[in-house]
Amino acid sequence: MIEVSKVLEDRIDIALATYNGEKYITELLDSLDQQTYQNFIVHVCDDGSKDRTIAICEAHSLFKKGKLEIHEKTGGNGASRNFIRTLSYCKNPYIALCDQDDFWIPTKLEKMLVKTQHEEGSEKKPTLIFSDLQIVDEKLHILSPSYFAVSSKSNQCSTPFDFLLSNHVPGCTMMFNQSLKQVFEPIPQEFRMHDWWIILIAAFWGRVIYLDESLIQYRQHGNNTVGAVGMDKPTLIQKLRTVLLYKTILLKVDMVRKSFLPYIQQKEIQQEKLSLEQKKFIDLLQRRLPLSKRLQIFSKTVTGEDRLLSFLVWCLL
Structure with missing residues (x-):
C-alpha cells in the first residue's frame, strides 16, 4: 500500500x-x-x-x-x-x-x-x-x-x-x-x-x-458506448480509406471551435494573462494561423488519429 x-x-x-x-x-x-x-x-x-x-x-x-x-x-x-x-x-x-x-x-x-x-x-x-x-x-x-x-x-x-x-x-x-x-x-x-x-x-x-x-x-464487449478505439492494426488499404474520413474529423474540429470560442468569451480573460500556447490555440480555432505556423505546431502534436489523415486536416483548418 x-x-x-x-x-x-x-x-x-x-x-x-x-x-x-x-x-x-x-x-x-x-x-x-x-x-x-x-x-x-x-x-x-x-x-x-x-x-x-x-x-x-x-x-x-x-x-x-x-x-x-x-x-x-x-x-x-x-x-x-x-x-x-x-x-x-x-x-x-x-x-x-x-x-x-x-x-x-x-x-x-x-x-x-x-x-x-x-x-x-x-x-x-x-x-x-x-x-x-x-x-x-x-x-x-x-x-x-x-x-x-x-x-x-x-x-x-x-x-x-x-x-x-x-x-x-x-x-x-x-x-x-x-x-x-x-x-x-x-x-x-x-x-x-x-x-x-x-x-x-x-x-x-x-x-x-x-x-x-x-x-x-x-x-471490450458489444454494448460499450464507445469502446476501446484505435486498437486494430490497419492495413495499407484501410489507411487509404481512413484518409477519406477527413470531413468527419473536420466536423469534430468544428464542434470544438463552436464550443470553445464562446466558452473563452464567457470567461472574459484578458489577452495579456494568456500564455503563448493558449494564444496560439485560440488563433488556430479562429483561423488566424497561416499554414506554415499550423504545420510547425502539427509537427510537435500527437493527434490520436492516422498521421496522414491528421496532416490533411491540419492543412485544411
Whole structure:
C-alpha cells in the first residue's frame, strides 16, 4: 500500500452514470468496495434503466454503508448528458469518473489521489491525472495488458493541440481536482463527449499528467458506448480509406471551435494573462494561423488519429 498521510482526510467523489448495467455492475461495485483508499462516495444517476441496475445498487454494501447515493432515475438523457448531471453532485476536492462495466484494480484510487495531489501543488492548479488500462473480455480475461500499447491514441498527450482532433484518454481512467471542475463547467450542450471536453480544458488551463500503470480492467464487449478505439492494426488499404474520413474529423474540429470560442468569451480573460500556447490555440480555432505556423505546431502534436489523415486536416483548418 502507498504511504498516505494527509490525503486520508480528502474525500473522493466517484461519478457513475448508469443505464441497463445489471450484467456487470455488481463486479464494479465490489471492486470499489475493495479499494485500499476508502474515503469516497459514489454518486449515481441512472438514465431510466429497464433492468435491475438500481435494485442492485440499493442492495449493495456500499449503499447500506452510505457510500453510494442514487440521485436521479429519469431517462432519455443519453450517456454524456447523464454523466454531466452526475458530475453536478460531485462537490468534494477530487473526482473520479467511472463506467458501470469496468473493474478497478484495488490501488487505483490511492495511487491516483497521491499523484493528483503531488501534481496540483499547494496552489491547487487545475489538474487531471489519467492512467493506462487493461483490455479484457466479458469474463475479465486479459486481451491486452496496456491500452496505449495497442492503440492509435497516445499517453504523451498534454497540450490543447493534442486534443483538437480527438480525445486520447478513456474517461474511466481520469481523476481531477475541484479546481478543474470549476473551470470546465458548464459543459456545452453541443459538445457530445463530456470526457473530451474535460481533458481539453485541463490541457488549456492546467495540467494533464499520465500515470504509467494499468489501474482498470476495461471490458471490450458489444454494448460499450464507445469502446476501446484505435486498437486494430490497419492495413495499407484501410489507411487509404481512413484518409477519406477527413470531413468527419473536420466536423469534430468544428464542434470544438463552436464550443470553445464562446466558452473563452464567457470567461472574459484578458489577452495579456494568456500564455503563448493558449494564444496560439485560440488563433488556430479562429483561423488566424497561416499554414506554415499550423504545420510547425502539427509537427510537435500527437493527434490520436492516422498521421496522414491528421496532416490533411491540419492543412485544411
